[in-house]
Amino acid sequence: MNIRSMAAVLAATVMLPLGAAHATDLEVTHWWTSGGEAAAVAELAKAFNATGNKWVDGAIAGSGGTARPIMISRITGGDPMAATQFNHGRQAEELVQAGLMRDFTDLAKKEGWDKIVRPAGLLKSCTFEGKIYCVPLNIHSWQWLWLSNDAFKKAGVAVPKNWDEYVAAAPALEKAGIVPLAVGGQAWQSTGLFAVLTVAIGGKDIYQKVYGDKDAKVAAGPEMAKVFKAADDARKMAKGTNVQDWNQATNMVITGKAGGQIMGDWAQGEFQLAGKKAGVDYTCLPGLGVNEVISTAGDAFYFPVLKDAAKTKAQEALASSLLDAKTQVAFNLKKGSLPVRGDVDLAAANDCMKKGLEILAKGNVVTSTDQLITQDTQKQLEDLMSQFFANTSITAEEAQKRFVAIFSKAG
Amino acid sequence: MAAHTQPGRPNQLFRNLNSKIASIPMMLTAVVIFLGGTIWTVVYSFTNSKLLPRLSFVGLEQYERLWDTPRWIVSIQNLATYGCLSLIFSLTIGFLLAALMDQKIRFENTFRTIFLYPFALSFIVTGLVWQWILNPEFGVQSVVRSLGWTTFTFDPLYNSDIVIYGILIAALWQGTGLVMCLMLAGLRGIDEDIWKAARVDGIPMWKTYLFIIIPMMRPVFVTTLVIIASGIVRIYDLVVAQTSGGPGIASDVPAKYVYDYMFFAQNLGQGFAASTMMLLAVAIIIVPWAYLEFGGRKRG
Numbered sequence: 001m002n003i004r005s006m007a008a009v010l011a012a013t014v015m016l017p018l019g020a021a022h023a024t025d026l027e028v029t030h031w032w033t034s035g036g037e038a039a040a041v042a043e044l045a046k047a048f049n050a051t052g053n054k055w056v057d058g059a060i061a062g063s064g065g066t067a068r069p070i071m072i073s074r075i076t077g078g079d080p081m082a083a084t085q086f087n088h089g090r091q092a093e094e095l096v097q098a099g100l101m102r103d104f105t106d107l108a109k110k111e112g113w114d115k116i117v118r119p120a121g122l123l124k125s126c127t128f129e130g131k132i133y134c135v136p137l138n139i140h141s142w143q144w145l146w147l148s149n150d151a152f153k154k155a156g157v158a159v160p161k162n163w164d165e166y167v168a169a170a171p172a173l174e175k176a177g178i179v180p181l182a183v184g185g186q187a188w189q190s191t192g193l194f195a196v197l198t199v200a201i202g203g204k205d206i207y208q209k210v211y212g213d214k215d216a217k218v219a220a221g222p223e224m225a226k227v228f229k230a231a232d233d234a235r236k237m238a239k240g241t242n243v244q245d246w247n248q249a250t251n252m253v254i255t256g257k258a259g260g261q262i263m264g265d266w267a268q269g270e271f272q273l274a275g276k277k278a279g280v281d282y283t284c285l286p287g288l289g290v291n292e293v294i295s296t297a298g299d300a301f302y303f304p305v306l307k308d309a310a311k312t313k314a315q316e317a318l319a320s321s322l323l324d325a326k327t328q329v330a331f332n333l334k335k336g337s338l339p340v341r342g343d344v345d346l347a348a349a350n351d352c353m354k355k356g357l358e359i360l361a362k363g364n365v366v367t368s369t370d371q372l373i374t375q376d377t378q379k380q381l382e383d384l385m386s387q388f389f390a391n392t393s394i395t396a397e398e399a400q401k402r403f404v405a406i407f408s409k410a411g
Numbered sequence: 412m413a414a415h416t417q418p419g420r421p422n423q424l425f426r427n428l429n430s431k432i433a434s435i436p437m438m439l440t441a442v443v444i445f446l447g448g449t450i451w452t453v454v455y456s457f458t459n460s461k462l463l464p465r466l467s468f469v470g471l472e473q474y475e476r477l478w479d480t481p482r483w484i485v486s487i488q489n490l491a492t493y494g495c496l497s498l499i500f501s502l503t504i505g506f507l508l509a510a511l512m513d514q515k516i517r518f519e520n521t522f523r524t525i526f527l528y529p530f531a532l533s534f535i536v537t538g539l540v541w542q543w544i545l546n547p548e549f550g551v552q553s554v555v556r557s558l559g560w561t562t563f564t565f566d567p568l569y570n571s572d573i574v575i576y577g578i579l580i581a582a583l584w585q586g587t588g589l590v591m592c593l594m595l596a597g598l599r600g601i602d603e604d605i606w607k608a609a610r611v612d613g614i615p616m617w618k619t620y621l622f623i624i625i626p627m628m629r630p631v632f633v634t635t636l637v638i639i640a641s642g643i644v645r646i647y648d649l650v651v652a653q654t655s656g657g658p659g660i661a662s663d664v665p666a667k668y669v670y671d672y673m674f675f676a677q678n679l680g681q682g683f684a685a686s687t688m689m690l691l692a693v694a695i696i697i698v699p700w701a702y703l704e705f706g707g708r709k710r711g
Binding site for chain 2: 065068069072073076093094095098185186242244374375376378379380383386387388389390391402405409
């Protein structure tokens, strides 16, 4: 697979001279740096270079938490890139309000984005005061449990079909020297995991009331207490993970050192890169096998306002190439995410992606946390969850109290 | 110096004119950048600025939230523990090493270079090196286990209760060399005759050090103290490289809280409030001390 991704990059560079006459360099920043992600980005670069321009890759390692402050300070500091990745939602909200982002309403009307982008909520989160400021690229959902079939075989238990069976199988895994649940040390991972538990154990309504309406009463209620109980189980199962990055944790599942991982479907790119087959080597359970609901998180590209006319024009070419049906298929197959267009053919998708597409078609979706809460609330939740997962002296009840306090003040 | 040659000049403003003109750029930098930036930060800490600064005042709300946040409390506690221990240990170890070096040993230059070497590394490199050394799967723990003690456990960076000591070890390793050098310079500045006199009086060596040499080295100690203390308050990169504040928030420090809330959480107001508290803490410690130290000398 590495050779293939390298070949893609090479192919991209070879194609350059063809359109070199009017080539405009556009710097695109993003935080896709793991093996599967880099392979997917190469597809975007290839598609954009084919329009006669040049994609200048500005990958920032260390996941979104590290990359976003760098991107934002470049934009606010007057040295904007030509295009940048953000997650769907409120991350770029203030940049748009401050007039630093480019308005794409005309292009969107011309190409009829409102007809092709699905679910419609994605385009809505790009919209501010009736104008469209970003291009949705893919749909990622957090609500997946990835299980290593080998690990369960080694422990002598059947591969679980839902969260409860998984918790019940944990002691057997531990006995076999396997970490039951891999959770990386970065704060966003435990925070995301908790939101997944809220959707799966608490249900769609509870999730919407807590994260969407910031209803402190529901956050303090017995349904959320159940979720905290499950989180308590999860942190016990995660003991001994000792890795930081999500892909290192995924690698523990791939190699059978860990029983499973709760992680978004971007983990799938890693399984693919390692040559593992869905259903044979690993099992995926959307909604933890309890509530088959997925969230429509994912990535969108934002385009800062530029002074250079040629670059401004090239931004348009990039925007339409991102939504092009071919790019959507090529990119999403490598990335393990779902396309934002409902009208493309994904015959090559594997079992897990097909499960996701099915759920999407049924409309069993929730809005992602990035769209519902501000970065400030997100950070406060991260502080709480990372402490809760690292320090077992904090009880589930205590954590719930602090959780309620955060939401009662959230905006 | 020029002033002494022309003592009759009446206008004080034009004394040392050359040096005054020469220091204008530095004065401007100090006033505009440091003081101006500080005032700007303090003013905006009373607003509800999010990603971009804006002047809508909310009173003390940011400060109330700050002191209500467990993470801030943890980071203050960590800074206190780390600060006290790092001050005590780097001074003691640094002085002991310097005193040992001062015994006219062979290969002194070699030893001095070895001890000072870690200081040439940045905190980021130091942090990464010690992250590996203290990692239970590659570092000390696995080495000792492979020697036969299979139940040996040493994983400070993965244990919330002792993680700050893991950072302390790395900081001491990096910083004591410099302290040693400063102390050694101080020891070399002591007149040989004092040693001779002490020897004639039959005072044991440790007593000479403790009651004669150390009091004489007061200026060196003060300089060292300032250097160590400023290093303590701004500690950030070492923590980021070693643990990034983890496990959980157990090794968090104030500077990291400020950075996280200003840039990750897109909440400038909260970050400014935290940095104002840091400034206040420094001011409370430094101002009375500086007054005593430097104000006193002028009078004397």
